[in-house]
Amino acid sequence: MLSFGAKIKYFRKKYNHTQKQLGRLCGISGKAISRYENETSAPDIFMLKKIAEIYDTDLNYLAGISSKVNNKFDLELSGIELDLIMWYRKIPKKMQKIIKKIIRVSFQDDTISYSDQSEVSPCVNENKDDEK
Template identity: 35%
Template structure:
C-alpha cells in the first residue's frame, strides 16, 4: 500500500514542481511539504485539498486505487488530456491510434 506522502511526491513531480514551488503555491513552508512527502506528518483534509488543488488534482482522484501504480509521466499526460476539449480528445485518440498502428 502506497503512503500519502509518496502519492503527493509523485503528483508534484508529474507537475514538474519542486517542493519549494509547491509550498509557495499552497502558502506553507517547504519543510511542511517535505514532512508530508516523507510521511513524517499527515495533512488534514483541508490542507490536503489545498495541496491537491495546487497540483491540479482533487481528493477523489487522489484516493482512487489505481493512482498508486501510475508513473509520473502518465499522470502528467492524463492531466494534460483533461484540459482538452472533447473534439481535441477525439483527434488525440485518432493520432495515438495511428502511432500505435505504425509501431
C-alpha cells in the same frame, strides 16, 4: 495503491515543482511538504483540499479513499508505472515513437504471455531465430 506521500511527490514532480514551490503555493514551507512526502506529518483537511486543487485531482484520491485521480478517469498505478510515465514524458519525441512501436509489436505477438514477468520482447526472440 500509492501512499499519500508518494502521491504528493508524484504530482509535484509531474508539474515540475520543487518542495519549496509547492509550499509557497500552499502558504507553507517546503519542509512541511517534505514531511508530507516522507509521511512524518500529515496535512489537515484544508491543506489537503488546497493541494488537490493545485494539481486538479480528486481530494478523495489524495486521502486514499478512492482510486479516482480526477473526474475524467479511474487510474490505479504502481510506483514503477508512474516512474515509467514520467520518464517517457521526458525523452525526445523520436524516442517516444520507437518505444510505442516496440510496445505495439510486443502486443501483436500472441506467443508472448504477458502474465510472465520474465518475458522477453519479440525483438529478442527474432534475434534468437537469426542465430539458428
